[in-house]
Amino acid sequence: MSSFQTSPGTRDILPPHAGRWRALIQVFADGVESAGYQNIIPPMFEDLGVFQRLGDATDVVTKEMYDFMDKGGRHIALRPEHTASVCRAFAQHRPTPPWKVWYSGPNFRYERPQAGRFRQFDQVGIEVLGVDDSQLDVEVISLGWDFYQAIGLSNVSLVINSLGDAGDRGRYVEALGAYFTTHSETLSEQALATLERNPLRVLDSKRPQDASAIAGAPAIGAFLSTDAAAHFAAVCAGLDALNIPYVVNERLVRGLDYYQRTTFEFISGSLDSAQNAVGGGGRYDGLVEDLGGPATPGIGFALGVDRTLLACDAEECFSYGIPALDVFVIDTTGGSHALSITHQLRHSGFSADRAFEGRSMKSQMKSADRSGAQVAVIIGDTEAEESTCTVRNLSTSEQTTISSTELQSHLETVLGPRQPRRHTP
Numbered sequence: 001m002s003s004f005q006t007s008p009g010t011r012d013i014l015p016p017h018a019g020r021w022r023a024l025i026q027v028f029a030d031g032v033e034s035a036g037y038q039n040i041i042p043p044m045f046e047d048l049g050v051f052q053r054l055g056d057a058t059d060v061v062t063k064e065m066y067d068f069m070d071k072g073g074r075h076i077a078l079r080p081e082h083t084a085s086v087c088r089a090f091a092q093h094r095p096t097p098p099w100k101v102w103y104s105g106p107n108f109r110y111e112r113p114q115a116g117r118f119r120q121f122d123q124v125g126i127e128v129l130g131v132d133d134s135q136l137d138v139e140v141i142s143l144g145w146d147f148y149q150a151i152g153l154s155n156v157s158l159v160i161n162s163l164g165d166a167g168d169r170g171r172y173v174e175a176l177g178a179y180f181t182t183h184s185e186t187l188s189e190q191a192l193a194t195l196e197r198n199p200l201r202v203l204d205s206k207r208p209q210d211a212s213a214i215a216g217a218p219a220i221g222a223f224l225s226t227d228a229a230a231h232f233a234a235v236c237a238g239l240d241a242l243n244i245p246y247v248v249n250e251r252l253v254r255g256l257d258y259y260q261r262t263t264f265e266f267i268s269g270s271l272d273s274a275q276n277a278v279g280g281g282g283r284y285d286g287l288v289e290d291l292g293g294p295a296t297p298g299i300g301f302a303l304g305v306d307r308t309l310l311a312c313d314a315e316e317c318f319s320y321g322i323p324a325l326d327v328f329v330i331d332t333t334g335g336s337h338a339l340s341i342t343h344q345l346r347h348s349g350f351s352a353d354r355a356f357e358g359r360s361m362k363s364q365m366k367s368a369d370r371s372g373a374q375v376a377v378i379i380g381d382t383e384a385e386e387s388t389c390t391v392r393n394l395s396t397s398e399q400t401t402i403s404s405t406e407l408q409s410h411l412e413t414v415l416g417p418r419q420p421r422r423h424t425p
């Protein structure tokens with residue numbers, strides 16, 4: 001065993017899994033970019049104050065923050081999510097709204113590690129700032145839904161709720177607090193502690209002891225203002241129009257405090273119930289203002305990459321094959337002929353690998369087979385002397401010797417035309 005191991009709650013994403021990971025992000029990027037969202041890359045750490053806006057009473061802020069004093073005496077935190085950073089960036093740079101952005105990257109929360117719950121976990125997500133329109137809520141939710149469809153996950157359900165406007169939410173929290181206080185003798189110790197900090201979060205308790213009090217608790221629906229109720233009805237109607245199935249759950253409370261009006265979660269039926277939320281989001285109309293910007297409506301979601309891939313494993317979808325190489329170069333001479341041929345092949349747009357350390361022909365042939373390449377280009381003493389190379393089809397074992405100058409056109413007839421590798425804007 002090596003003397004160092006990954007820290008609890010962190011993992012190495014090794015090949016080929018890392019390739020699958022990147023492919024997942026590419027599917028997400030393709031989907032949201034085709035809907036007008038542009039990539040944003042905020043820093044991984046910020047002033048702690050940026051994240052304190054997620055709520056004084058949330059676990060994320062009170063228990064799970066990776067914060068430290070830096071050498072310049074600043075109180076810094078590793079980001080526990082992206083939304084606050086995106087709003088800070090909006091307040092700082094003042095782009096013209098509507099601002100539609102997408103992101104992907106790691107987040108850090110000091111949680112108790114378990115299957116599907118990590119201390120470093122990745123999200124992909126979108127945020128839109130500057131639009132107050134229920135049709136946007138529908139667009140945002142539908143992009144999350146479409147992503148799960150695109151990767152082949154079928155056992156995912158959409159749960160939605162409205163937390164009302166700031167005033168509605170405040171009145172509801174007060175009523176919930178009063179209700180749970182009168183039922184305090186039935187609540188678990190943990191729920192009582194949560195009640196003091198945030199009555200809403202008591203609704204999220206999974207302890208059997210709290211179930212009956214939660215079942216009788218007032219529901220948010222009765223507290224919605226006319227505007228908030230109309231907004232929510234319009235969101236539901238929009239989802240109906242797009243044939244996106246959903247369940248309204250008035251007990252859906254999210255773990256962060258910035259939400260108002262529409263909130264939603266994507267739940268995988270294939271994961272353990274403690275970690276079955278593969279994504280979530282909602283409106284957060286006060287966050288930009290809280291961070292020093294102009295009053296700006298916002299909405300977005302984040303999907304957990306780790307959990308989404310666990311759900312894909314459970315559903316046996318989004319499989320990933322190691323990309324096959326075009327060519328494997330075998331060299332038994334140790335000269336520079338193989339070096340320049342491999343270099344040239346890559347420049348011409350072929351994917352090519354080679355063996356090193358002058359290993360035997362037999363061992364290099366094995367590496368060629370293992371690489372999945374379709375063709376081996378073999379350079380022995382005769383080939384090196386005569387500036388030729390032997391091209392071997394690795395599936396049929398047919399081989400032919402040609403002049404090195406013909407190699408590119410020969411391979412193009414076998415493997416198809418290639419474009420030189422160069423960035424095209």
Ligand code: HAM
Nearest residue numbers: 081083117118121277278279280281282300301302304
């Ligand atoms: P969240 O519900 O805290 O929301 O996280 C979103 C998703 O990230 C979760 O549904 C889950 O899949 C994944 N996730 C969260 N914590 C962990 C963890 N410890 N290990 C593995 N996966 C995890 C947010 O982060 C909001 N910023 C979403 C949002 C965007 N709301 C509006 N815009």
